[in-house]
Amino acid sequence: MPATRKSSRLSSGxxxxxxxxxxxxxxxxxxxxxxxxxALDKPSPLAKEIVPEPETKDxxxxxxxxxxxxxxxxxxxxxxxxxxxxxxxxxxxxxxxxKKHGEGLSTGEKVLRYFDVxxxxxxxxxxxxxxxxxxxxxxxxxxxxxxxxVLLKEEASGDKNIEQAxxxxxxxxxxxxx
Amino acid sequence: MVxxxxxxxSGMLKxxxxxxxxxxxxxxxxxxxxxxxxxxxxxxxxxxxxxxxxLRLTKIKPAVEEIASIxxxxxxxxxxxxxxxxxxxxxxxxxLCWVAGTVYVDMPLKxxxxxxxxxxxxxxxxxxxQHYFSDDGRDAVMLEDDSGRIRLxxxxxxxxxLVTGCIIAAMGTExxxxxxxxxxxxxxxxxxxxxxxxxxxPSQNDTKKEPKPKSEDVEMxxxxxxxxxKKIAFVSGLEFSGTDTSHAMDLNLLLEFLLGDVVDPATQxxxxxxxxxxxxxxxxxxxxxxxxxxxxxxxxxxxKKYGYDSSSYNPLPSQLLDKFLSELLPSMPxxxxxxxxxxxxxxxxxxxxxxxxFPKARAYxxxxxxxxxxxxxxxxxxxxxxxxxxxxxxxxxQNLDDMCKYVPDNNRLGLMxxxxxxxxxxxxxxxxxxxxxxxxxxxxxxxKCPHLYFVGCQPEFGTRVxxxxxxxxxxxxxxxxxxxxxxxxxxDTETLDVSRVKIAT
Numbered sequence: 001m002p003a004t005r006k007s008s009r010l011s012s013g014x015x016x017x018x019x020x021x022x023x024x025x026x027x028x029x030x031x032x033x034x035x036x037x038x039a040l041d042k043p044s045p046l047a048k049e050i051v052p053e054p055e056t057k058d059x060x061x062x063x064x065x066x067x068x069x070x071x072x073x074x075x076x077x078x079x080x081x082x083x084x085x086x087x088x089x090x091x092x093x094x095x096x097x098x099k100k101h102g103e104g105l106s107t108g109e110k111v112l113r114y115f116d117v118x119x120x121x122x123x124x125x126x127x128x129x130x131x132x133x134x135x136x137x138x139x140x141x142x143x144x145x146x147x148x149x150v151l152l153k154e155e156a157s158g159d160k161n162i163e164q165a166x167x168x169x170x171x172x173x174x175x176x177x178x
Numbered sequence: 179m180v181x182x183x184x185x186x187x188s189g190m191l192k193x194x195x196x197x198x199x200x201x202x203x204x205x206x207x208x209x210x211x212x213x214x215x216x217x218x219x220x221x222x223x224x225x226x227x228x229x230x231x232x233l234r235l236t237k238i239k240p241a242v243e244e245i246a247s248i249x250x251x252x253x254x255x256x257x258x259x260x261x262x263x264x265x266x267x268x269x270x271x272x273x274l275c276w277v278a279g280t281v282y283v284d285m286p287l288k289x290x291x292x293x294x295x296x297x298x299x300x301x302x303x304x305x306x307x308q309h310y311f312s313d314d315g316r317d318a319v320m321l322e323d324d325s326g327r328i329r330l331x332x333x334x335x336x337x338x339x340l341v342t343g344c345i346i347a348a349m350g351t352e353x354x355x356x357x358x359x360x361x362x363x364x365x366x367x368x369x370x371x372x373x374x375x376x377x378x379x380p381s382q383n384d385t386k387k388e389p390k391p392k393s394e395d396v397e398m399x400x401x402x403x404x405x406x407x408k409k410i411a412f413v414s415g416l417e418f419s420g421t422d423t424s425h426a427m428d429l430n431l432l433l434e435f436l437l438g439d440v441v442d443p444a445t446q447x448x449x450x451x452x453x454x455x456x457x458x459x460x461x462x463x464x465x466x467x468x469x470x471x472x473x474x475x476x477x478x479x480x481x482k483k484y485g486y487d488s489s490s491y492n493p494l495p496s497q498l499l500d501k502f503l504s505e506l507l508p509s510m511p512x513x514x515x516x517x518x519x520x521x522x523x524x525x526x527x528x529x530x531x532x533x534x535x536f537p538k539a540r541a542y543x544x545x546x547x548x549x550x551x552x553x554x555x556x557x558x559x560x561x562x563x564x565x566x567x568x569x570x571x572x573x574x575x576q577n578l579d580d581m582c583k584y585v586p587d588n589n590r591l592g593l594m595x596x597x598x599x600x601x602x603x604x605x606x607x608x609x610x611x612x613x614x615x616x617x618x619x620x621x622x623x624x625x626k627c628p629h630l631y632f633v634g635c636q637p638e639f640g641t642r643v644x645x646x647x648x649x650x651x652x653x654x655x656x657x658x659x660x661x662x663x664x665x666x667x668x669x670d671t672e673t674l675d676v677s678r679v680k681i682a683t
Contacts, residue, residue, distance in 0.1 A: 119324035122232040126225030127617055135618055139236045 014049065069148065076149035084146040085111055108150040109162070115147045116165040124165040130155075132165075202438070202446055205408040207453035207511050210378040211551050211563035214621045215527035216613060223435060225615045227608045230342070233620040235280050235323060238345040238601055241366040242278045244672035249364050250276055253349070260349055265325035269352045276349035279323040282340045283584060285310040286317075310583045310610070321348055321358065330354075332360035339596045341584040345604030368603050368646030371627035375567035407672040408453040411436065412563060414517070414575070414634030415659025418502070419463035420494035425661050431681045432666065433502060437509055452668065453566070455510055457558060458634025458657050459517025459574025462495045484667060496521065496535050503540035507554055515559045517574035517635055522559070525612035526576060526604055527621065530556035560603055562628070566671040571628035575635035577604040578656075580611045591640045594633060594654045597622070598644060628652060635659045639667065641676045 037134040085107050105113070116124040123142055130151050137142040154162045182191065227352045243262070253260045258274040289311045311317065319340055321328045330348060340346070350360040416429060431440075436455065438446040503512060516522035516531050523529055533540045533556065544552035557563070560573040581593050584606070597603055604622045606614035627646065632655040640656040653674045658665050666679045 122236075122324075123226060123228040124227065131618075138618075139233075141236065 069145070070152060073145050073148040076146055081146050081149060082107055084144065085114075088114060108154065111147055111150050112162060113166055115143070116167055125168045125171055128163045129165055131148060131164065153175055202289075202443075202450040204450045204509060205406075205453040207408070207410075208378050208380060208566050209454065209513075209551060209555075209563070210512065210565075211513070211555060211557055211561070212377075213558075214562045215558040215560055217527065217529060221614065222617070223615060224502045227613075227615050229617045230608055230613065230615065231280055231322075232324065233616065233625055234343070234602065235345060237623045238366050239278050241369070241406070241479050241601070242345055242347045242364065245367060246276055246349070246364040250349055250362070255361065266321055266323045267326040269328065269358060271352045271354070274349070274351050276332070276347055277321070277323075278345065278347040279321040281342060281344050281346055282317040282320045282322045282327065282342050282609075283340060284320060285312065285584070287312050308583065308631050311586050313586065321346070329357045330360050331357045334360050334363060338363050339585060339589075339592060339606050341581050342609045343607070344596070344600040344602060346600075365599050367599050368644075368648070368650045368652065369601050369624050370648065370650075371626045371629070371646070371650035372569055376569070377564045378567065380567060381674060390501055391485055406451055406474060409451045409668045409670055409671050411452050411455045412458060412632060412634075412655065412657045412667040412669065413455065413660050414458035414636075414657045415460045415661045416457065416499070416502070417460055417463040417519075417661035418495045418498040420492045420498075422463060425664065427683055428664050429502065430683050431683065432660070433505060435679075435681060436506055452510065453671070454513065455506065456513045456515070456565075456570075456572065458515050458572055458632060460519050460635045460659065460661075461499050461514070461517065462520050463661070464519040473597070477573045482643060483567070495659065500536040500538050503536060503554065504542075507539055507542045511553045511555070513555045513557055513561070513563075515557055515561050515572060517559065517633065518576050518579075520574075525614055526560075526607050527614070528559040528574070530558055532556075557643050560622075567673070568629040568674065570630050570632070570635065571603065571604065571624070572632040575633055576611060577606070578633045578636070580604075583610070590633075590656050591642045591654055594631060594656065595642065595644050598627070598631060598654070630655065632657055632667070638663060639663065639678055 112129060115121070115129070115133070121132060121141055124132060127135075129147075133143050133148055133151065151162065182193075190373065211424050247262065250260050251665045261273070261275045263269055263275045263277045266277055269275055269277060287308070289308075319335055320327045321330055322328075330350075331353075332350065338346075345366060347364045348358065349362045349364075350358050353359045401412060405668075413432070415427070416423055419430070434440045436449070438449045441449065503514075506512065514531060516528045520528075520531055521535055522531050533543045533546075536543075539554055542552060542554040543556065544550060560571065560577070562569070564570070577597070578590060578593060581591065581597070582588060585593065597605065601624045602622055603624060604611060604613070607622060608615070627650045629651070630653045634657045636655070636656040636658055639658040640654075642654045644652050646652070653669075653676070655667060655669070655676060657667055660666065663680075664682060665678050665680050668679060669675070670677075
């Protein structure tokens with residue numbers, strides 16, 4: 001609530017004949033935009049300076065040094081991803097029936113979901129796909145580089161949904177509803 | 179009037195002697211703690227515990243499979259060669275094969291959260307000192323990996339120690355009941371052992387010994403090993419208590435013993451070789467039981483603030499511990515591991531006891547964030563570090579006590595040996611031992627074999643040396659609880675020989 005209430009009450013209580021300042025129409029003084037922003041920013045850099053500096057430094061450190069494997073993954077083309085997927089798909093016997101389920105999904109999403117259910121790399125619940133891939137890489141399990149390629153591509157396009165495994169989403173949604 | 183000078187020659191009175199008293203210096207300690215078990219600041223608890231099992235299996239499985247394939251290569255039983263199968267569920271009936279996985283022991287006496295929830299009971303603390311082992315065959319040993327679980331049967335199982343969480347390779351065949359009939363079991367055995375002085379360098383301390391006129395024979399060869407060998411003292415279960423004073427006198431005597439106050443100069447020279455004291459848990463006694471004198475109604479009306487009854491807090495135990503430490507610290511560096519009863523977090527790995535608990539001894543710790551270990555080093559439980567070049571691994575006893583509930587006999591040294599050979603220092607975590615849900619790396623897997631493995635707060639002393647296939651040698655020490663046995667352990671740093679000292683009134 002604007003602070004006008006108190007002032008108006010006081011002035012009216014005193015019963016002064018002076019014309020009171022009314023802030024009903026003019027809330028903010030019209031000020032050129034740049035000056036306003038500068039005024040807003042001035043106190044905050046003092047507070048912000050200490051905290052975001054290490055954060056931005058960390059972010060920069062992570063972004064500036066993409067690992068060798070990430071560079072390799074970025075070079076993987078969409079065609080190679082398709083080829084990888086069709087190799088997995090061809091080993092499956094129940095192709096015709098399951099194609100119906102996978103209709104709405106892009107190949108990238110199919111590749112990621114196949115990675116999720118590969119229990120060889122550990123449980124997919126409770127961790128993001130990227131972290132799971134990196135953990136598998138660190139433990140020497142040789143996770144397919146196509147999966148990293150899809151993850152990086154999706155990350156670049158700004159899609160946040162692919163971070164969580166689909167199974168994880170389903171499990172969490174039932175927990176919320178219960 | 180008789181003056182002093184007149185009486186001096188008679189032999190009864192003497193002037194103080196002119197020569198300076200011996201000042202013995204304590205040997206210094208070469209110390210390099212590792213932070214293997216330190217948890218970070220921002221901990222997530224969203225994840226499941228399955229990651230711990232996955233990490234453990236992935237890290238130990240290659241080693242187990244290597245040992246198993248060497249042991250069972252070309253084994254022919256009943257005309258059939260043993261084959262390796264990739265996953266536990268790939269075993270086929272009638273086929274002789276071997277597979278590696280995690281052991282899970284299903285015991286009806288184990289605390290089961292599903293049972294409690296179904297019976298509408300709420301457990302707030304883990305049940306203690308309860309034996310899970312039931313003799314009548316209700317316990318089922320199973321082998322598990324990411325594909326599934328299979329039950330193990332066979333007389334071979336009785337001759338091996340098996341607890342939940344250890345990684346084994348089992349050879350056998352599936353019988354008609356769907357159970358795996360085991361013929362032989364292999365484990366990873368001791369991990370590679372680093373050499374002495376891997377992380378730190380020996381300090382040149384023979385120059386310090388020269389000015390001492392009464393020192394033991396010091397060869398003038400100049401090598402550091404010529405100095406009289408140092409000792410490290412181990413104690414656990416000091417159990418400072420506000421109510422129980424049965425061992426208070428012995429604690430005082432222990433302090434005087436370590437400081438060398440009450441012993442003769444020859445013993446003092448020996449004591450000055452003790453370069454470090456390691457306290458392995460349970461420095462503060464667990465809370466006394468309900469006061470029988472107080473009325474339960476009276477207690478309820480006591481001043482309660484936000485549901486916490488502050489009048490029940492007794493600061494005396496930690497004050498006594500603080501006093502003990504601050505008197506000993508000027509003379510000797512101390513490494514303090516928390517135990518089951520100490521004011522640290524309840525789940526494994528326990529984080530160091532906060533320096534705020536020791537207002538006096540705090541002066542000897544370092545500021546948080548410093549890289550150098552302090553004179554008083556509060557460390558995690560379990561703890562890994564390099565002392566005098568030897569790699570030490572030690573715990574406060576919870577892992578061993580928990581494992582003892584799985585086996586019928588109280589063979590503690592056997593269990594310690596098994597832990598080393600399984601390469602896992604806390605196999606029962608997280609099943610019956612509360613643990614943090616590790617996701618990226620599980621620190622309980624021993625990557626390097628320690629030279630000395632000690633477990634504190636044990637009911638009695640025990641020691642053994644075990645040998646590994648690559649020439650590794652590990653000294654196992656079960657450090658007895660001081661409150662129960664009044665004993666402390668001294669370990670010689672050159673030979674890793676163990677001697678026991680009993681403080682008795």
